[in-house]
Each structure stands twice: as C-alpha cells, then as structure tokens.
Amino acid sequence: ACSSKFVLSQMHPMWQGPLAVPGGDRQSPIDIVVRKSIFDSELKPLVTSYDPRTCQQIWNNGYSFLVEYDDTTDKSTLKGGPLKDKFRLCQFHFHWGETNAWGSEHTVDRKLFPAELHLVHWNADKYSLFEEAVMEDNGLAVIGIFLKVGKRHEGLQKLVDALPAIRHKDSVVEFNRFDPACLLPTNTDNYWTYHGSLTTPPLTESVTWIIMKQHIEVSHDQLAVFRSLLFTSAEEEAQKSMVNNFRVQQPLRGRAVRSSFI
Ligand SMILES: NS(=O)(=O)c1c(F)cccc1F
Numbered sequence: 114a115c116s117s118k119f120v121l122s123q124m125h126p127m128w129q130g131p132l133a134v135p136g137g138d139r140q141s142p143i144d145i146v147v148r149k150s151i152f153d154s155e156l157k158p159l160v161t162s163y164d165p166r167t168c169q170q171i172w173n174n175g176y177s178f179l180v181e182y183d184d185t186t187d188k189s190t191l192k193g194g195p196l197k198d199k200f201r202l203c204q205f206h207f208h209w210g211e212t213n214a215w216g217s218e219h220t221v222d223r224k225l226f227p228a229e230l231h232l233v234h235w236n237a238d239k240y241s242l243f244e245e246a247v248m249e250d251n252g253l254a255v256i257g258i259f260l261k262v263g264k265r266h267e268g269l270q271k272l273v274d275a276l277p278a279i280r281h282k283d284s285v286v287e288f289n290r291f292d293p294a295c296l297l298p299t300n301t302d303n304y305w306t307y308h309g310s311l312t313t314p315p316l317t318e319s320v321t322w323i324i325m326k327q328h329i330e331v332s333h334d335q336l337a338v339f340r341s342l343l344f345t346s347a348e349e350e351a352q353k354s355m356v357n358n359f360r361v362q363q364p365l366r367g368r369a370v371r372s373s374f375i
C-alpha cells in the first residue's frame with residue numbers, strides 16, 4: 114500500500130509549508146471559481162471499481178487518518194473522467210476543521226466546507242509503485258469530495274467506530290472489507306478537474322484533481338469523532354487534537370479548471 118511517509122515529514126497542524134516550492138506553478142488546493150470553469154464535452158463519466166477485500170488498515174499518521182488499500186494488483190481502480198490511463202486506489206483520508214465553519218482544502222466560489230475526503234490513486238499503466246508515480250506529472254489522480262453536516266452517514270460509521278483505536282500518531286489497526294464506493298456521492302458525473310499537487314509535503318505537482326460537485330452528508334457527531342484524534346503520539350506529553358489539518362489555498366497561476374457539466 115502507499116505508505117504516506119510523505120505526510121510524516123510535516124507535523125504542524127496549521128502547516129503552511131515552505132513558502133516557495135521549486136517551480137510551484139501548479140500547487141493545490143485552490144478556490145474553484147465556478148463561472149470561470151470551462152465546460153469540456155470530452156470529459157467522460159468516472160469509472161470506479163473498488164474491491165472492499167483490498168482494504169487493509171486504518172492508521173493515524175500524525176496529520177490525518179488513512180485507510181490503506183492493497184495496491185499490488187488492479188483490484189481497486191479508477192479510470193474515465195479526465196484520465197487516459199488506469200489508476201489504482203492506494204488510500205483515502207480526510208481534512209477537517211476545529212469547527213463546522215471550515216475544514217475543506219478546496220473551496221467553491223470561496224465557500225468552505227467542514228471537511229474534504231481525498232481518494233488517492235496512482236497511474237498503474239505508466240508506473241509500478243505509488244512512490245514512483247508521485248514524482249511524475251501524470252502520476253496521481255485524487256478524487257475530492259466535500260462533506261457537509263447533516264444526516265448520519267451509515268457507511269462512514271464503521272470507519273468512525275475504528276477511530277478511538279488509532280487516537281495517537283503512528284497507531285494502526287487492521288481494517289477489512291470497507292467499500293470506499295459507499296463514500297461517493299450519488300452523482301459522480303458532475304465534477305471539476307485541474308492539474309495540481311499534493312497538499313502535503315513533498316507537494317509534488319503530480320496530481321490530476323477531480324473535485325465532485327455533489328457533496329456527501331455526515332452527522333455532527335461523526336465529525337466530532339474525527340476531532341477526537343490526536344496529532345501527538347502516546348509518548349508525548351502535550352496532547353494536541355487533530356483539527357485544521359488543511360493547507361491554505363494556492364495561486365491558480367493561469368491554470369484552467371474544466372467542468373464535466375454545464
Ligand atoms: N492531500 S493529498 O490528497 O494531496 C495527498 C496525496 F495525494 C498523497 C499523499 C498524501 C496526501 F495528503
């Protein structure tokens with residue numbers, strides 16, 4: 114699975130990261146200005162094919178919590194949409210705030226959501242490992258899904274129930290048979306797409322972002338459990354609650370944001 118050692122390299126909750134990234138003209142996240150996005154009729158519907166049996170573990174990496182999948186075969190894949198190649202799911206994780214007023218990384222016409230889900234995939238047609246793909250400009254495809262507070266998300270509850278076991282940084286528990294498809298919105302045909310970067314170190318500009326127009330709903334209590342996680346390990350004295358683990362928005366630098374819908 115794609116061990117996100119990359120994310121380990123930063124600890125600070127309101128991580129701002131290096132001010133300038135070498136050649137950083139396609140950084141993420143960004144604000145999506147709807148009226149400036151360009152409808153592209155060539156954009157296809159997304160094709161996801163996820164096998165819950167490839168779900169392996171859930172762990173706290175000191176920045177977010179990750180659900181990791183076995184990406185040694187083509188069992189859980191993403192294709193279609195803006196993508197030419199077939200991508201393998203390696204992990205999904207979230208970003209959230211200390212209150213419901215903010216927490217997402219991307220925004221839509223400056224609208225902030227309380228949280229954002231990222232499903233991370235790498236280009237298995239061109240590369241053989243996540244660690245390799247992450248350095249290439251067509252290496253990764255990340256689906257971004259906004260969370261809103263509302264009714265309880267039944268599918269998410271299994272994941273929420275596992276969080277107390279990984280309260281501290283570097284804790285991991287076995288986690289099987291979770292189908293990430295249950296976290297997708299009902300409509301996955303409407304999305305924005307643009308070329309960007311990882312939003313955590315090493316910030317490599319290797320990501321085709323696919324941001325869903327339709328959000329999913331989770332309950333206030335489910336989100337509160339996210340905030341019960343800690344940035345700090347069991348050994349550390351001061352416990353810091355894991356909140357505001359999002360990056361600040363980055364300049365568009367002339368990039369086009371395309372939409373799959375009018
Ligand atoms: N946030 S993000 O989706 O850009 C991301 C990745 F794609 C890969 C690893 C860590 C990470 F945080």
Ligand SMILES: [Zn+2]
Binds near residue numbers: 206207
């Ligand atoms: Zn992310």
